Amino acid sequence: MRALVVAAHPDDEVLGAGATVALLAAQGARVHLHLLAEGVSLRHPGVSLAEARSRCEAAAAELGADDVSFGALAPDARLLCELPQRLTVEAIGDRLRAHRPETVFTHHPGDIHADHRLVAHAVTYQTRSLGTGSVRQVLHFEVLSSTEQQTHLVAPFTPHVFYDVTGHVDAKCRALAVYDHEVHAPPHPRSAEAVRAQATLRGVQAGVHAAEAFVLGRELRGTPPARPAPKGTPT
Template structure:
């Protein structure tokens, strides 16, 4: 049994990047945890109704995946800077010491969204095996509309996960985030999510797949 931790810069990144893989982990009897870094709040200028709706969405998502625990840092979205890194490191470190995950799912280092890049930079201390020996594998996610728009080093997947049995559930969960979805050609459309999974599946001889970049793996 594995202890899985996914770290999302924003709610919906966990589903876009690894929704099918999380469902597969759960089906295999693994323990799954979710750390979300940013969230909307009234003090950030969002309406009470919008905040309530987003928190209801998150609650439904947690229930849909059957996460064993959820941690929300609730930092201001689209506003993360290097100044937030010490806070993020401290908070995540305390969580890691508590749950001791052996597999991490994290954002790609060169995503277009600055929040994603700041989160990745904050996670680098946790790649050190002498400090966190229980972390055996670190996988960077492909998050549609963020990972597919780089201008430097591009995302080059080298790990593929068959999610054919879980694609319908992934789409069902993604539909909870109605405010984040749009119609094609908007990147975060159901059509595009399915098309990406279909394409990644064609690269590994499965119907649907999610792809990742392996950043680290320790084999016992």
């Protein structure tokens, strides 16, 4: 299996699908992480672009991902929503062609963060015809402190797909700890305690000890080959 995680900012990939990445990597899947605007980390005092990318690579290593790439769309700490939309759309198209994933994990289109919504819509646009490329499934993840903050009057996050990540939540927490400038003490949602609580809640919903939940965006399933008609059967 080849999977691509498309995230707007550093730590979104961990919060959204970190334990699932660790699970898939442990199962032998090829998982690539792509961060479109790693430069947003420069808003933290003393963080350089090189250090921001180094942290992303360290987090990817904790999860067991094959590699991580960078969009460099906002190297001056600007947000994606401040740039022309086509830049995000084109960057995602490039990654899809380069890695030819079967499954894409990305943001939810109802997220409260404008950048997250932009990325979700760009992925949807670039995968609108699943039969013409490698992608067979698009899954939208939730990002603590962002997705759950959106009012349910706007595209609520109602998960359809659950990955049993029992045994992989620790890896997610270790990867999150790499982004120490983004982690807060509980009860802040960007805390290890909140990550574990969320995994437990989603696990309860799915009947397992720990889970990550996703909304199914699109999926293309193969049609089984037709069986030959028995002799003498009208066709």
